Amino acid sequence: ILNVEQSPQSLHVQEGDSTNFTCSFPSSNFYALHWYRWETAKSPEALFVMTLNGDEKKKGRISATLNTKEGYSYLYIKGSQPEDSATYLCALGGSNYKLTFGKGTLLTVNP
Amino acid sequence: ETGVTQTPRHLVMGMTNKKSLKCEQHLGHNAMYWYKQSAKKPLELMFVYSLEERVENNSVPSRFSPECPNSSHLFLHLHTLQPEDSALYLCASSPGGGMNTEAFFGQGTRLTVV
Numbered sequence: 001i002l003n004v005e006q007s008p009q010s011l012h013v014q015e016g017d018s019t020n021f022t023c024s025f026p027s028s029n030f031y032a033l034h035w036y037r038w039e040t041a042k043s044p045e046a047l048f049v050m051t052l053n054g055d056e057k058k059k060g061r062i063s064a065t066l067n068t069k070e071g072y073s074y075l076y077i078k079g080s081q082p083e084d085s086a087t088y089l090c091a092l093g094g095s096n097y098k099l100t101f102g103k104g105t106l107l108t109v110n111p
Numbered sequence: 112e113t114g115v116t117q118t119p120r121h122l123v124m125g126m127t128n129k130k131s132l133k134c135e136q137h138l139g140h141n142a143m144y145w146y147k148q149s150a151k152k153p154l155e156l157m158f159v160y161s162l163e164e165r166v167e168n169n170s171v172p173s174r175f176s177p178e179c180p181n182s183s184h185l186f187l188h189l190h191t192l193q194p195e196d197s198a199l200y201l202c203a204s205s206p207g208g209g210m211n212t213e214a215f216f217g218q219g220t221r222l223t224v225v
Contacts, residue, residue, distance in 0.1 A: 004153070032211040043113045044154075044201070046213030089154070093210025097142060097167055101154040 002026060004092050006102035013080050014110050020076045021105040023090030027071035032093035035064055035075055038104070039086040047075075049093070080109040114138045117202050117217035124192065125225055132187040132220045134202030143185040144214065145177060146201040154201065160185060161207075192224045 005024040013019050023033070032051045038044040048057040053068040061078045077084055087104040094100070115136045124130050134143065145157040159167035160179040174196075176188040185202055199221050203214040 034210070034213065036216075041218070043115065043216040043218045045113065045216070049211060049213050051211050091154075097144070097159040097161065097210065098156055099144075099154075099210055099214060100156075103151070103153045 002092055002094075002100040004090055004100050004102040006088075006090050006105050008105060009103065010106040010108070012108045012110060015081060017080050017109075018076065018078045019080055019107065020074050021088055021107075023073045023075070023102060025071050025073075025090075025092045027068055030068045030071070030092070033066055033068075033073050034089075034091040034093055034099060035073070036089040036091065037086045038089055044089060047088075077107075080107075082109045082111050085109045113215045113217070115202060115204055115215050115217040117200075117220055119220060120218065121221045121223075123223045123225060124189065126192060126194070128192075129188070129190045131189065132200055132202075132222075134185040134187075134217055136183055136202075136204040136215070138204060138215060140204035140206050140215070141182060142205045142207060143179060143182075144203040144205075145185065145187050146203060146216075148199040148201065148219075150198075158187075189222075192222075194224050197223045 035047040036044040048064045050066040055066045063076045066073045087106045089104045091099040091101045118133045142161045146154045156169050157171045158177040163179045178186040199219045201219045202217040205214045
């Protein structure tokens with residue numbers, strides 16, 4: 001059974017703060033690493049899909065890094081805004097259609 | 112709007128009822144999925160269809176029965192469910208089976224079994 005761990009479980013920050021979360025996974029089972037943002041009453045939406053060790057991806061104020069050898073990925077948000085409030089999900093992609101999700105990090109950005 | 116539509120958004124059913132959840136995508140994707148999210152648990156994969164053929168059944172009880180009549184539609188037929196089956200059921204699609212491309216999710220059906 002694959003174990004995808006996310007920390008912290010929840011996080012409260014003030015508007016303008018920068019923040020980051022961690023996703024840990026068994027490095028021997030790596031195929032692809034996904035990050036999704038899930039706002040309340042909406043669909044989970046993909047932020048990044050990363051496959052290469054050392055990969056770094058950026059979308060606006062959000063960026064992610066990947067270390068497949070040690071089995072972790074970081075998601076960074078620079079200058080958090082209230083609209084960034086959401087649950088951020090990490091998932092490990094396999095070659096057989098499977099996405100194994102972590103429990104997510106719930107981010108609340110206070111104005 | 113992700114291009115994946117689920118109906119209904121909310122469903123309350125008794126334990127002896129039969130109901131169906133519907134999912135539709137017109138993204139041209141070949142793979143479609145059912146996920147379940149229970150309280151305080153991660154998203155759990157239930158079923159995967161690729162090109163209308165079921166390729167994964169993640170040890171799901173037979174009271175859940177999927178159907179994929181074509182590559183754009185996916186159903187989850189529900190029969191004699193238990194209260195512990197109450198959860199959010201999410202449908203997703205992706206271009207292919209290798210999970211190095213993103214999945215597109217619907218908004219989910221909130222199911223309550225009474």
